[in-house]
Amino acid sequence: MKRHDPGTFVTCVYNPDRAVCRPPADTSEQPELGDCRPLACRNTALTPDNRDAHARHVADLDSALAQGDRLAPYIRHRLQQQRQDTSDFLTRHAPEPA
Template structure:
């Protein structure tokens, strides 16, 4: 859509959307880094995500106060960006050297979440919300496969593969406290 009517005009709509996304990401990072009660991130990049959040927290807390000013938050994120990107099924701990979403023509400084491969990428870290989204996706796969006689063989096979991969991934990355 951005490359259509809204993206080609001089209205600045695309810039406004990107600015709002950046602000929402900054607020998410500030909340994650200052929330001492939140569960630890898990997954292949969970430990790295925790380290980056701790470093980011040192810059978002000033003299006993949490940053609430939007302009200041934007400056802090621009200067001390931990390169953590929240998503539905994962929180990306972006490292371009191991990002499966990166293409030669795409941006090198951030992930392309539309091309994300959460079950294969080593940049993946999970919040409990991400894990629940994967579990809901697994339940949706189970529902679709329950009536597999109506599915074309190729579709059924792909859904079965996706279900098997999702179960294996969730089993492999189950937090110790959940066991």
């Protein structure tokens, strides 16, 4: 397992056995960041800053969705799906109560 520098949205704690950025047969010691899918990957670790970035992203999506009929149906649908996926991710990774 190798820890990579924290990003804006996630910190990757790379374990090739759990990585969704690489096919199972690929045993590389590095994540493939271009194929990173942090909302689905079990290598994702969240810092408080990462959680804040996701929360800001949800707020940005809410602002975009407030445009209502100005958005093409496909764009509105994709933004709604992204908002739902991000909100679900934050719910699944809520910090443990102290």
